[in-house]
Amino acid sequence: MKILTVFFLALSFLMLSCQSSSLGMANTTPPSHAIWDQLVKSHVNADGTVDYKGFIKDKAKLEQYTKLLSENAPDRKTWSKNQQLAYWINAYNAFTVKLIVDNYPVKSIRDLGPALKIPLVKDVWHYKFFKIGGVESSLDEIEHSILRKEFDEPRIHFAINCASVSCPPLLNEAFVAEKIDAQLTKVATSFINDPTRNKIKADQAEISSIFSWFKGDFTKKGTLIDFLNLYSKVKIKPNAKISHLDYDWNLNE
Numbered sequence: 001m002k003i004l005t006v007f008f009l010a011l012s013f014l015m016l017s018c019q020s021s022s023l024g025m026a027n028t029t030p031p032s033h034a035i036w037d038q039l040v041k042s043h044v045n046a047d048g049t050v051d052y053k054g055f056i057k058d059k060a061k062l063e064q065y066t067k068l069l070s071e072n073a074p075d076r077k078t079w080s081k082n083q084q085l086a087y088w089i090n091a092y093n094a095f096t097v098k099l100i101v102d103n104y105p106v107k108s109i110r111d112l113g114p115a116l117k118i119p120l121v122k123d124v125w126h127y128k129f130f131k132i133g134g135v136e137s138s139l140d141e142i143e144h145s146i147l148r149k150e151f152d153e154p155r156i157h158f159a160i161n162c163a164s165v166s167c168p169p170l171l172n173e174a175f176v177a178e179k180i181d182a183q184l185t186k187v188a189t190s191f192i193n194d195p196t197r198n199k200i201k202a203d204q205a206e207i208s209s210i211f212s213w214f215k216g217d218f219t220k221k222g223t224l225i226d227f228l229n230l231y232s233k234v235k236i237k238p239n240a241k242i243s244h245l246d247y248d249w250n251l252n253e
Helices: 002-016 034-043 054-058 060-072 082-103 109-116 139-150 154-158 177-192 224-231
Strands: 130-132 135-137 204-207 241-244
Touching: 002 109, 034 054, 034 060, 054 060, 054 082, 060 082, 082 109, 082 139, 082 177, 082 204, 154 204, 154 224, 177 224, 204 224
Parallel strands: 204 241
Antiparallel strands: 130 135
């Protein structure tokens, strides 16, 4: 049953990656991410666990930031690639936190799908609960139709957080264009070498299911082992046995 679940998740992600998005605005300038930086520094621990009750106390500030994002979507013609990338990563993370805050307490983000009872919405990631430039959108659209489709950047998988224990930890600083490459390297290195999420030895590696679901994103320039070895402190042999760990969808608090 677990194998079938992983298969259908991978299939759905593949289908979603074929979609595109027109989200954006004209004549905008990149907004400051200082509010988000303050929030995550205050309510996200170094290990990525999130104090959602703290975010609830700061809900007005969180909504101030998400409003700023909604009203200042990227101008694809004038913003740099890094400015757009930082915006979309922060937007995904901020709106995910807002989703949890608006429905707290919850055991798992996946529980919100059926709980919301929205017609034609098959899971929580397709729920259009926020607007970008006046257009209703979803976390699914940001992840699959923008980040995965428009940016040749597999490290985004370690930057966006799905509010779950097995997800790459939520970074306790905002992503910013000026240092986004270093930040992406930081989160990739941290996640791959985290023994609670990846158990890597030279001859065998038990790795996150993320590397199964999105394998195509990690193998455009080589094998999956080649990608892992870019960041892994323990270098994996080419013929090492690779398996995938079960995913813990419990809330990351």
